Amino acid sequence: MIDSLFYLLISSLLVGFAACTGMAVLQYPFVRWMSRTGSIGLSSDFWLAWGILPILMGAFLGGFALAFDWVGSTGWLSNPHTQSSPQGSVFFWGVALGCFAVVVIGAVRSYRRYLPTYRLLGGVFPEKTANGQSVSCSLLPSRFPVAFTAGLLYPRVYLTQAAVELLTVQEQDIVLSHEKEHIRKKDPLRFLFLTFCEYWLPGARYIRRQWQRRVEIECDQASMKLGFAADRVASTILKFERAKTTGCPPAMALTYAPDNHRDLKLRIESLFDSPPGALGRTPVLLGCAALCLLLTVNFMEVHRGVKTFLRWIN
Numbered sequence: 001m002i003d004s005l006f007y008l009l010i011s012s013l014l015v016g017f018a019a020c021t022g023m024a025v026l027q028y029p030f031v032r033w034m035s036r037t038g039s040i041g042l043s044s045d046f047w048l049a050w051g052i053l054p055i056l057m058g059a060f061l062g063g064f065a066l067a068f069d070w071v072g073s074t075g076w077l078s079n080p081h082t083q084s085s086p087q088g089s090v091f092f093w094g095v096a097l098g099c100f101a102v103v104v105i106g107a108v109r110s111y112r113r114y115l116p117t118y119r120l121l122g123g124v125f126p127e128k129t130a131n132g133q134s135v136s137c138s139l140l141p142s143r144f145p146v147a148f149t150a151g152l153l154y155p156r157v158y159l160t161q162a163a164v165e166l167l168t169v170q171e172q173d174i175v176l177s178h179e180k181e182h183i184r185k186k187d188p189l190r191f192l193f194l195t196f197c198e199y200w201l202p203g204a205r206y207i208r209r210q211w212q213r214r215v216e217i218e219c220d221q222a223s224m225k226l227g228f229a230a231d232r233v234a235s236t237i238l239k240f241e242r243a244k245t246t247g248c249p250p251a252m253a254l255t256y257a258p259d260n261h262r263d264l265k266l267r268i269e270s271l272f273d274s275p276p277g278a279l280g281r282t283p284v285l286l287g288c289a290a291l292c293l294l295l296t297v298n299f300m301e302v303h304r305g306v307k308t309f310l311r312w313i314n
Contacts, residue, residue, distance in 0.1 A: 010096050016062020017099045023054035028203035047211040051194050106199035145243045147175050149182040152189045171236045174228050181222035213263050217270045230271040
């Protein structure tokens with residue numbers, strides 16, 4: 001009985017993984033097209049929801065395969081008390097092992113990407129509250145002018161000593177207000193999730209880049225909502241850009257904006273031009289719910305697809 005349940009669980013996970021990957025492949029052309037045409041009218045929440053859509057669909061189908069015992073209806077588990085435990089073919093277990101290896105490799109690469117940064121954050125100076133901002137920052141002893149937000153559940157702002165010496169008091173306030181928006185939106189956690197997805201989902205890298213571009217624009221606009229003039233915010237951004245030096249350690253390069261002139265130009269232009277109302281996550285989530293409802297209505301068609309897939313790999 002335990003072997004049968006384990007086989008059922010592995011089969012359901014394979015169904016979910018196949019649905020997740022298939023959904024990512026289907027949305028890949030749209031993501032590539034949007035990344036080329038620009039997506040200033042789409043919010044960071046939209047891109048985050050678009051990025052997790054394949055995982056939601058995979059979890060939905062995998063959960064249904066498990067909850068309704070679809071695998072058992074193929075005949076393998078029709079009477080687990082009297083029938084011997086199914087073993088599965090070598091190809092079946094090879095596919096399962098391969099999928100597991102892909103996810104583990106993605107997790108390991110994500111961990112290795114952030115490990116140097118979080119090791120660096122262990123030797124920071126005590127926190128201080130800067131210039132009336134309701135957010136504290138920790139100082140890093142470094143000659144590179146860097147400001148970023150790190151921490152998954154409880155994010156904090158980190159400034160290097162060089163950044164404090166470079167910026168005026170007002171510019172420090174602008175930087176902190178920008179990073180405060182990253183904290184409010186839990187962007188380090190979102191960034192880690194999207195980075196993990198890009199290691200094994202087609203198109204996830206383009207989604208992550210679009211999310212990065214949009215989230216920086218939204219944080220700049222949050223600074224303006226606090227009363228900072230657009231020209232002061234723009235000059236602070238450009239001042240940081242000009243102060244960049246080569247040789248900055250990768251552990252201090254934890255930033256949410258892709259390092260290219262096109263994205264810098266979009267950030268500056270968005271400060272002076274009123275952007276159109278950004279399309280949020282609601283359309284994507286509503287579309288996902290509608291697709292799940294459609295799959296539920298067409299229960300037998302999905303059932304046949306699951307049976308065909310499992311028989312093919314077994």
